[in-house]
Amino acid sequence: MVHVLSSRTLLHPADPERSRAFYGEKLGLPVYREFGTGPERGTVYFLGGGFLEVSGRASERPSPAVGLWLQVADVRAAYEELVAAGVEVDRPPVKEPWGLVEMWLTDPDGTRIAVVEVPSDHPLRYRP
Numbered sequence: 001m002v003h004v005l006s007s008r009t010l011l012h013p014a015d016p017e018r019s020r021a022f023y024g025e026k027l028g029l030p031v032y033r034e035f036g037t038g039p040e041r042g043t044v045y046f047l048g049g050g051f052l053e054v055s056g057r058a059s060e061r062p063s064p065a066v067g068l069w070l071q072v073a074d075v076r077a078a079y080e081e082l083v084a085a086g087v088e089v090d091r092p093p094v095k096e097p098w099g100l101v102e103m104w105l106t107d108p109d110g111t112r113i114a115v116v117e118v119p120s121d122h123p124l125r126y127r128p
Contacts, residue, residue: 008044008051009068011111012058016040018108019054026085058109067112075101075117082115093117100124 013019016039023029029045029052036042042055047070072078075093082089082105090112091104101117118124 006051008053009047010053010055011062011107011109012056013054013107013109014058014061015108016054016057022087022108023052023054026087027082028085062109062111064110064112067114068107069114069116071116071118073117075103075115078115079103095119 011019020043023045024031024043029047032044032046032051034041034043036055040055040057042053045052045054052068079089079093087105089103089105091102093101093103093115095101099119099122101119103115105113105115107113
């Protein structure tokens with residue numbers, strides 16, 4: 001069995017500086033660490049219980065099969081903050097039939113991002 005000590009999601013953007021501006025400045029993700037030099041250097045952002053690494057460069061758009069799921073305490077407050085920061089929100093917060101409140105946006109390369117609030121009465125908050 002594999003014993004995982006840490007993990008991160010890797011994104012290789014078409015324009016690394018544009019993606020760093022999006023994730024670091026517009027979304028306000030805190031930087032965990034940086035490595036390398038130049039425009040294709042790596043930046044690792046802290047995502048609660050995980051990490052997001054933006055590094056290198058890709059000439060192809062990301063697969064629509066890959067997306068990010070970011071849980072926040074208050075998705076409506078996050079919506080207001082993101083709009084104020086100039087982030088284009090694809091869909092404002094909506095309570096879904098499965099009980100989560102979800103907002104959707106897209107990063108500069110087309111990676112879909114769900115920003116999710118788990119309400120206090122949702123089954124994800126407790127174990128039966």
